[in-house]
Amino acid sequence: MRRTTICRSSRAILLALAALPLAWTVLPAQDTTQHRDTTQQDTTQAAAAAQGQLPASHTVSRGETLWSIAQMYFNDPLLWPEIYRLNTNVIEDPHWIYPGEVLNLADVVTVAQGGDTVTAVPQDTTHVAADTVRAAPGDTVAATVPVDTARAPIDTIPADTTQFVVEAPPPTVAESYETIFDRRPTKTQQVRDVLRAYSHQPYHPVRAGEFYAAGFLSENERLPWAHVLGATATPAIHRLTERTSATTFEEIAIRPPRNASYHVGDSLLLARIDRTLEFGRWGDVVVPLGIVRVTSVQEQQVLARVVRQFGLIHDGELAMPLEPFHDPGQVRATPVEKGLVGKLLEPRDPHPIAGAQQFFFIDKGRSEGVSLGDVFEIYKPAEGFIGSASEETRAVLMVVHTREHSATGLLLQILHPGLDRGLPVRLIKKMPS
Numbered sequence: 001m002r003r004t005t006i007c008r009s010s011r012a013i014l015l016a017l018a019a020l021p022l023a024w025t026v027l028p029a030q031d032t033t034q035h036r037d038t039t040q041q042d043t044t045q046a047a048a049a050a051q052g053q054l055p056a057s058h059t060v061s062r063g064e065t066l067w068s069i070a071q072m073y074f075n076d077p078l079l080w081p082e083i084y085r086l087n088t089n090v091i092e093d094p095h096w097i098y099p100g101e102v103l104n105l106a107d108v109v110t111v112a113q114g115g116d117t118v119t120a121v122p123q124d125t126t127h128v129a130a131d132t133v134r135a136a137p138g139d140t141v142a143a144t145v146p147v148d149t150a151r152a153p154i155d156t157i158p159a160d161t162t163q164f165v166v167e168a169p170p171p172t173v174a175e176s177y178e179t180i181f182d183r184r185p186t187k188t189q190q191v192r193d194v195l196r197a198y199s200h201q202p203y204h205p206v207r208a209g210e211f212y213a214a215g216f217l218s219e220n221e222r223l224p225w226a227h228v229l230g231a232t233a234t235p236a237i238h239r240l241t242e243r244t245s246a247t248t249f250e251e252i253a254i255r256p257p258r259n260a261s262y263h264v265g266d267s268l269l270l271a272r273i274d275r276t277l278e279f280g281r282w283g284d285v286v287v288p289l290g291i292v293r294v295t296s297v298q299e300q301q302v303l304a305r306v307v308r309q310f311g312l313i314h315d316g317e318l319a320m321p322l323e324p325f326h327d328p329g330q331v332r333a334t335p336v337e338k339g340l341v342g343k344l345l346e347p348r349d350p351h352p353i354a355g356a357q358q359f360f361f362i363d364k365g366r367s368e369g370v371s372l373g374d375v376f377e378i379y380k381p382a383e384g385f386i387g388s389a390s391e392e393t394r395a396v397l398m399v400v401h402t403r404e405h406s407a408t409g410l411l412l413q414i415l416h417p418g419l420d421r422g423l424p425v426r427l428i429k430k431m432p433s
Contacts, residue, residue, distance in 0.1 A: 056106040062099045073105060205333065205373035205431065206400050208325045212269065212291060213310045214359050214401040214408040215348045218283035223320055224260060228270065229253040229301060230315040246306055246313040252292065253301045254319050262302045266294045267322040270306075270313055277346065282361070282406060285348060289313050291322060328373045331432055339427025340364060344378055346421055348408070353419060356411045360397060362425050365405045374399045375429035376409060378419055395419055396428075 054073055066080035084094040087103045097103075185193070231246040232253055246252045256262055270292060274285040289311040292304035306313065342364035349358065360378075364370050378395040382388060394416035397409030 054105065056104070058103045058105050060097050060099050060101045060103065064097070064099075066094065066097060069103070203330050203332065205328050205331070205398070208327070209308075210400045210410060211325045211372070212308070212322075213288055214410065215271075215285065215287045216401050216403050216408055217277070217345075217361055217406045218286055219403055219405060220281055220283040223286075224257055226254050226256045226260065226268070226319040228313065228315060228317040228319060229255055232303065248290075248306050248309045251295065251303055251305050252313070254292075254304055255301050262294050262297055264294050264297060267307075268292050268294065268304060268319045269322045270317055270319050272311075272317050274348075275350075280345075280363075282345065285346075285361075287311070287348065289317060292319070326372070328371070328431060331373075333373050333375050333429035333431045336427060336430045339430065340368060340370070341427075342368075342376075342425050344419065344421060344423045344425055345406070347419070353414065353417050356414055358411050359400075360409050360411065360419065362397075362399075362407050362409055363405070364425075365403045365407050367404055370399055370402055370407050370427075371431050371433070372399055372402060373431040374427060375412075376425045377428050378423050378425050380416075380418075381424060392416065394423070397425075 058069060058073070060069075066083050067077045070080040070083060071077040081094070083103060083105070084091055090101050090103065091097055230253060232251045254268070262268075268291070270289040271286050272289060274287045276284050290306055290309040290313055292306050294302050294304045296303040304319075342362050345361040345363055347353075347358060347360050362376065375396065375398050377393050378397065380392045380394060382391045392415075394414070395411055396413040396415075397411050399407045400410045401408040
């Protein structure tokens with residue numbers, strides 16, 4: 001088979017010059033998606049294609065379509081999208097091309113053949129299904145690009161694109177850092193993690209609820225007490241006692257003391273006087289019952305709603321303006337040596353010790369530098385004679401409320417139930433000032 005090397009540049013120039021007069025003529029467009037009869041095409045270009053000469057460009061003639069151009073040059077009409085893709089600057093709509101348009105074919109040749117050697121074979125409808133196209137000597141002219149001619153020409157028969165199956169892209173997999181050694185938590189472990197978030201709260205030495213529920217000693221101070229008149233709601237059943245009990249979110253009526261000035265939104269502490277200490281200057285034991293917020297101010301009374309409750313609220317109980325709570329934050333008390341020494345006064349509730357979380361009063365207060373969060377230990381000193389026991393620590397308490405000369409402590413640890421009045425207490429941990 002003869003192989004002839006063609007110079008593309010000279011033929012491209014001749015074709016461009018021949019197409020110049022057609023560029024100035026406005027001709028109707030034709031639908032390129034339908035196959036049309038190409039018997040009226042430019043015989044010059046068709047003859048060049050029949051002789052295996054693949055020009056760098058092609059000038060559109062009347063009646064031509066991208067389908068017919070691909071069939072003429074590449075023996076495969078399904079390659080027309082490649083011609084359109086390389087000529088989008090000329091063709092606006094691939095369904096319509098116009099006579100006189102110059103189409104670039106050089107890059108299509110490279111894409112269609114997939115190599116450096118290009119072989120053009122005339123269309124032979126009798127051998128379409130064959131694997132190899134054979135022609136008589138002299139009937140086929142091969143055009144090769146001026147590259148390495150030692151390579152054998154590749155097969156130019158186009159693939160059967162009708163049988164081409166486009167595979168779907170692989171599914172997207174979310175990125176994960178989990179390995180085969182990681183075990184997913186079970187339902188029980190997930191529930192434990194949620195509950196742990198509630199049980200392991202950020203550290204607070206003293207909370208507002210402990211401060212207001214602790215109680216204190218009046219120290220013989222005259223406090224501005226108001227009197228609870230009772231719940232304003234009419235009971236649904238007959239009263240079994242003269243003293244009613246209010247619960248959370250119920251409204252109660254309070255009679256303020258003389259010359260008192262209450263306003264809507266003020267908070268009041270409800271309390272009762274439990275007893276009066278008979279010794280010293282400590283006065284009455286005040287036991288908190290709840291907190292109310294004033295909702296209405298009337299001529300002889302104020303109405304308030306219960307927002308927090310520590311005990312039963314009956315008619316005749318007392319109320320006074322709520323003392324502000326100064327949150328010490330999340331700092332921890334630091335150990336000290338030879339700290340402040342005082343005495344244990346009495347428990348707030350006079351009953352046998354059943355466990356921790358009970359309140360006791362000591363005889364040291366703000367005037368001696370005691371602050372919220374300070375930790376004291378209650379101990380029994382050594383008696384000092386032969387055969388007696390050494391010093392014994394009996395309990396540990398944390399200060400949750402302070403007055404001028406006294407403080408209220410919450411038992412954190414009980415080592416011995418004998419917490420008698422007069423036992424010494426010693427500061428072992430001090431909150432930062």
